Amino acid sequence: MKYIVFGLGNFGSSLSTTLTAMGHEVIGVDKKMDKVELHKDDITHTICLDSTDIQAVSSLPLEDADAVIVAIGEDEGASIMTTALLKQLHAKRIIGRAVSELHTTVMQAMGVHEISRPEQTSAIRLAKRLNFKGVVDSFELSDKHNIIELKCPEKYVGKTLLESEFRKKYNITVLTTIKPVEGKEDGKISGVATAETVLEEGDTLVIFGALDDLKDMLDDSE
Amino acid sequence: MKYIVFGLGNFGSSLSTTLTAMGHEVIGVDKKMDKVELHKDDITHTICLDSTDIQAVSSLPLEDADAVIVAIGEDEGASIMTTALLKQLHAKRIIGRAVSELHTTVMQAMGVHEISRPEQTSAIRLAKRLNFKGVVDSFELSDKHNIIELKCPEKYVGKTLLESEFRKKYNITVLTTIKPVEGKEDGKISGVATAETVLEEGDTLVIFGALDDLKDMLDDSE
Ligand SMILES: Nc1ncnc2c1ncn2[C@@H]1O[C@H](COP(=O)(O)OP(=O)(O)OP(=O)(O)O)[C@@H](O)[C@H]1O
Numbered sequence: 001m002k003y004i005v006f007g008l009g010n011f012g013s014s015l016s017t018t019l020t021a022m023g024h025e026v027i028g029v030d031k032k033m034d035k036v037e038l039h040k041d042d043i044t045h046t047i048c049l050d051s052t053d054i055q056a057v058s059s060l061p062l063e064d065a066d067a068v069i070v071a072i073g074e075d076e077g078a079s080i081m082t083t084a085l086l087k088q089l090h091a092k093r094i095i096g097r098a099v100s101e102l103h104t105t106v107m108q109a110m111g112v113h114e115i116s117r118p119e120q121t122s123a124i125r126l127a128k129r130l131n132f133k134g135v136v137d138s139f140e141l142s143d144k145h146n147i148i149e150l151k152c153p154e155k156y157v158g159k160t161l162l163e164s165e166f167r168k169k170y171n172i173t174v175l176t177t178i179k180p181v182e183g184k185e186d187g188k189i190s191g192v193a194t195a196e197t198v199l200e201e202g203d204t205l206v207i208f209g210a211l212d213d214l215k216d217m218l219d220d221s222e
Numbered sequence: 223m224k225y226i227v228f229g230l231g232n233f234g235s236s237l238s239t240t241l242t243a244m245g246h247e248v249i250g251v252d253k254k255m256d257k258v259e260l261h262k263d264d265i266t267h268t269i270c271l272d273s274t275d276i277q278a279v280s281s282l283p284l285e286d287a288d289a290v291i292v293a294i295g296e297d298e299g300a301s302i303m304t305t306a307l308l309k310q311l312h313a314k315r316i317i318g319r320a321v322s323e324l325h326t327t328v329m330q331a332m333g334v335h336e337i338s339r340p341e342q343t344s345a346i347r348l349a350k351r352l353n354f355k356g357v358v359d360s361f362e363l364s365d366k367h368n369i370i371e372l373k374c375p376e377k378y379v380g381k382t383l384l385e386s387e388f389r390k391k392y393n394i395t396v397l398t399t400i401k402p403v404e405g406k407e408d409g410k411i412s413g414v415a416t417a418e419t420v421l422e423e424g425d426t427l428v429i430f431g432a433l434d435d436l437k438d439m440l441d442d443s444e
């Protein structure tokens with residue numbers, strides 16, 4: 001596929017280099033020469049131009065692009081101006097990036113509905129992970145692996161370990177479950193978990209895995 | 223839970239306000255008074271201080287915090303300095319944020335392994351969505367709803383519509399499937415889809431739904 005990315009900041013350059021590595025043809029545009037120089041080896045084509053200049057933008061092969069992405073963030077004026085020009089020049093599919101609420105509203109009013117909000121989206125995901133009451137405790141076994149104690153998420157209650165597919169889906173291992181004990185603060189450890197172990201409501205699961213895999217499981221279990 | 227967030231830029235302020243809205247006690251810190259003023263109504267407590275100043279940082283209730291988040295992005299020096307101080311003052315759990323590879327490497331070397339990279343993470347997710355070859359075409363029915371034509375993802379091949387749970391999981395409707403026809407560019411539309419319709423390899427699914435729900439389904443089907 002063919003893409004044109006306007007703005008080679010952190011978001012725009014990551015997007016351009018990832019798409020290029022996936023085999024797509026990407027034109028990366030930035031008004032700053034140093035940005036163009038910095039990324040030119042990792043993006044199919046890089047061009048130094050000001051995307052708020054209609055002459056410059058209309059010199060790009062917009063009709064051939066499957067999508068154009070406006071990756072300018074902080075400079076809201078330039079982001080909005082560039083988007084307006086691309087609308088005017090009939091770009092097929094425009095993907096925007098917005099920082100503030102106002103920025104988002106203006107983009108939507110211009111008919112751009114695919115809007116990326118990297119900072120907000122990542123912050124909300126992190127807040128959800130932090131909020132996840134289930135994680136009772138967490139020990140770092142090494143800098144990449146953790147053992148976490150997690151209240152059994154609703155979606156797994158009543159399933160056997162095999163049915164929960166922790167190993168298959170996330171490459172994590174449930175070591176054991178801790179069953180709550182009436183009137184005591186600490187629960188009772190129920191021995192080495194097996195494929196047939198049934199997870200019950202209120203159980204604390206003791207899970208070992210790589211940090212990223214544990215995070216994926218936590219994200220999916222909300 | 224109690225959190226301290228250093229840096230109230232877009233990421234830090236979104237994180238602080240989201241956690242506050244979820245009922246947590248958040249102290250939001252920024253060296254710029256205007257940032258503190260801007261967000262003070264949405265965050266439990268806001269304080270104007272320089273997080274690279276050990277006196278200032280040690281005046282914060284670090285021992286009570288379940289986690290401290292260094293949300294400073296572009297100013298890598300300040301981000302790294304703040305992290306070093308928090309390590310020195312024995313903060314229980316430090317979550318960092320990094321922009322460049324070098325920044326990430328230094329944070330990891332300091333023992334911080336929960337690192338958020340908003341711009342890169344969002345860029346990679348967007349690249350994966352753009353890369354998803356399945357989306358053949360997409361029509362905007364309204365500014366929030368689309369009809370997309372999508373090559374049947376592997377995970378649904380052989381399932382009936384009911385088994386695929388599109389409605390249940392994503393609130394999207396499969397209108398019909400297009401079966402490929404030998405030697406022809408356009409396939410054959412197979413009538414109105416029902417719960418019993420079986421999805422086969424090579425089918426193009428025509429799906430209607432809200433943009434966000436369609437995106438979730440696409441993300442999950444990779
Ligand atoms: N009019 C323009 N034409 C071309 N490139 C532009 C224009 N305005 C800004 N840029 C480029 O877009 C890139 C990102 O823009 P900006 O600094 O506004 O956003 P940012 O939020 O800091 O980006 P990121 O978070 O992705 O690093 C910069 O490299 C900048 O040079």
Ligand SMILES: Nc1ncnc2c1ncn2[C@@H]1O[C@H](COP(=O)(O)OP(=O)(O)OP(=O)(O)O)[C@@H](O)[C@H]1O
Binds near residue numbers: 233300
């Ligand atoms: N030493 C410091 N002490 C306290 N706050 C700081 C310090 N250095 C930077 N900040 C604050 O951190 C916030 C975000 O920092 P910065 O601008 O470096 O990152 P950014 O990448 O632009 O952030 P974002 O993408 O979240 O908007 C700013 O509001 C800034 O005032």
